[in-house]
Amino acid sequence: MINFVLLISRQGKVRLTKWYSTYSQKERTKVIRELSGVILSRGPKLCNFVEWRGYKVVYRRYASLYFCMCIDPDDNELEILEIIHHFVEILDRYFGSVCELDLIFNFHKAYYILDEILLAGELQESSKKTVARLIAAQDSLVETAKEQASSISNIIAQATK
């Protein structure tokens, strides 16, 4: 099971955190500080796994961002690398060649996407297409609701003129 997902920038800034196991706010801050120290200081040629407090953290660097997932000791580390890549590819398709800024300004979108890929710390969907379709459908629901709201407010505005 994936205990948490962490996206940290090269500078140690947190870009996304998702906790599937229970950690209090205090613990979360501590975990992030500890792990970013360990991971950011690792050299480029080393393996992508770090043992930490009896768990394993699998991380992978994409440009300036580190994608980290903390897993149980008996999980498949190599597969987690694939899940990370799966997530990145879906982000890439959604944003059109994703960069760190996309994830900063649209952090909520990144969360929505992650919620379609992982649930309860387990993989939910192995098809990128399906994830994209589900996200698109929900986005369009939001768009329609917005349009409706603006058209209603237009009508009200016109009526009260």
Next chain:
Amino acid sequence: MNPFSSGTRLRDMIRAIRACKTAAEERAVVRKECAAIRAAISENDQDYRHRNLAKLMFIHMLGYPTHFGQMECLKLIASAGFPEKRIGYLGLMLLLDERQEVLMLVTNSLKQDLNHSNQYIVGLALCALGNICSAEMARDLAPEVERLLHGRDPNIKKKAALCSIRIIRKVPDLAENFMGPAASLLKEKHHGVLIAGVQLCTDLCKANTDALEYLRKNCTEGLVRILKDVSNSPYAPEYDIAGITDPFLHIRVLRLMRMLGQEDADSSEYMNDILAQVATKTESNKNVGNAILYECVETIMGIEATSGLRVLAINILGRFLSNRDNNIRYVALNMLMKAITVDAQAVQRHRTTILECVKDSDASIRKRALELVFLLVNDGNVKPLAKELIDYLEVSDQEFKGDLTAKICSIVEKFSQEKLWYIDQMFKVLSLAGNYVKDDVWHALIVVISNAPDLQGYSVRSLYRALQTSYEQESLVRVAVWCIGEYGEMLVNNVGVLEVEEPMTVTESDAVDAVEVALKRHSSDMTTRAMSLIALLKLSSRFTPTSERIKEIVTQHKGSVALELQQRSIEFNSIIQRHQNIKSSLVERMPVLDEAAYLGKRAGSSQPTLSAEKSSKPTTSAASLKLPNGVAKPPAAPLVDLLDLSSDDAPVLPSAPNDFLNDLLGIGLPNSSSSGAAPSTTTDLLMDLLSIGTSPAQNGPSDSNVVPSSAKAAESKPAPVTAPVMDLLDGLPSNASPPRDENLVYPTITAFESSTLKIAFSFEKQPEKPQVTLISATFTNLSSSTLTNFIFQAAVPKFVQLHLDPASSSTLPANGNGTITQSLRVTNTQHGQKPLAMRVRMAYKFNDEDKLEQGQISNFPPGL
């Protein structure tokens, strides 16, 4: 519109925060935003609620407190529209965790949303429930989730299945309800549902044995079919990763197979074919393929696979291990640790490669490899492995040294077969990484040295030598200082030189120098300094010429700011100045430390109380209680093998916390020295102190200052156990004291008989020391001429320690008109497992001719 809530757009806020150059600026921006959001919350502003919540989430991610926004999430979730709910649920998952009571308030909204007609809203609710639900919520909402498992929409089904996993993890009792639905999910075609279903089954198996049985019966076949289909499937662009269709499904099915096939021959049998196919046909040039192979190997190891399949799996691991990719090597090491229980031989074959990995530049790989090496060590390979590791210790990274040192120490302790080797290895570790050696490890070393009289000289000289180059290694300094204090005269007089040693001349003042350096180094801590002071005190009585100088050094510390040192310095000073008459007995060598007691204490298991100990002894034997060593142990206590650390049942001596003797002679060594101090009430203190020098040490190492030269020659032969040891005060023969009424009775045997000579052995044993046997050898001359220059020599197997006392004479009168007697003390470290055996050799002059007779004694009475 509310003037407070209009605020900035989310995008603008993020921009403003990013534009901040200092942390203070950022805090100011965040504070302003939070103030606006709080105002909006108290105004109950609805238009910008979702935007405010989004801002709060961003602020939360930066690490600022956002608890005031929690209720906003609930309000958004309770509103009707999808956009509000979407952001509301996201906020709920980010800002809250299952331990917050606010979460309970959302149960009702969740229940409504789980029954919503819009599948996306149901999806949102399932997602939130699956990610953060508490045990109570799980119980309340389990029926809804279970119902959704039967639905039609694959999106809902897969989310419901994963949500069920969380529910089962929180409330394992609910597992039964999900068995049926989970099994039917495996019949689906949609990959998302399949993946979720397989995962649900895996978790059910973990939660409940009934579920495991049920799924084993109903799903094994279906699972094999799924794996067959997916691994034989033609190119499917939607699921393809590097030429493999849906590796995620592969891996999850393999994992569930492992659960089902574990300890079940039938289902394992059923899986063999497809596992062989996956193991042989999966491409291993990409990470995806390796991920599947890795999982497949683990499954093969986990189930009752055929031996051929296991060989295949081990071979895959061998390939992984030689891979250039660090990730692959890491998982290979990981897997080999599990494989070692299945096929240790196969793993041993990769020993050299694994040993190389210990020296890898990657900390994760090193750690894995070190743990694996630890598992690989056995009696046969411990020497080369320990050598490799110790060699590496020299060049390894600082942060790795701690782990490495601990592992080396535990390997050396666990597998050492001879004391010399153990001591040598420990000295190497101490001089290379003494700062990383844990206290109990060097305490144990001291105990061992104290119990190896023939190695004490060697030890103190080696330590002295090591000290010259490695003063910065704290625990080396401590052990060295302790040994120099105890065995200083062996250092100077070169007592008990082993063949391997290089000759070395150390003067008395050199030895004092060494201790003085340790005492005065800046880096030395309190314990080391206090130990140095004691060592100096001891040396002052052994090296009389230096006592003036030692007195000066001790006096210097009278003004020490450390209370402990000051006190010691004053005490010692007064001993040196005013109590010359008792000093020599006061600073006598520590009695032999009780290994069994120390090991038992280290294991930290048994703790008999002092009073119980005392009451178990008749008061008449109170005198023997004061014997400095050993007697205080419960009668017939099983002495454990020296290096068997697992001895939980070893007798443990009560540690007398305020034992003065302990305090005086063994500062910093409470563990190792308390065993040497007889348990006694504080009023006996002085008696105790003084009794050390006068009462014979029962198994003391050193009774042979009156060894005649002929006996000495005899003794030097059966080394490594009986090198003569000089002890200035203890002149009494060792067999003087054992209380006779407690002795066990063994028949006297004729150990050897030839035409000229007969040897009879009689035995004595103290019940509280079953390992130790005192043998009185009686030599009788059967010939008609007197035998002169008679020397008796004996040799024993490695597990036995032998101590020869001087013979009563070296001339044996003819025709049995007199005898020579000689005492032997043997300690059988494998008492109860291996019988005693001995080879003997007698040299004498018979009619002016040198004669030599040899023999083997194997007719020892059983039980020795």
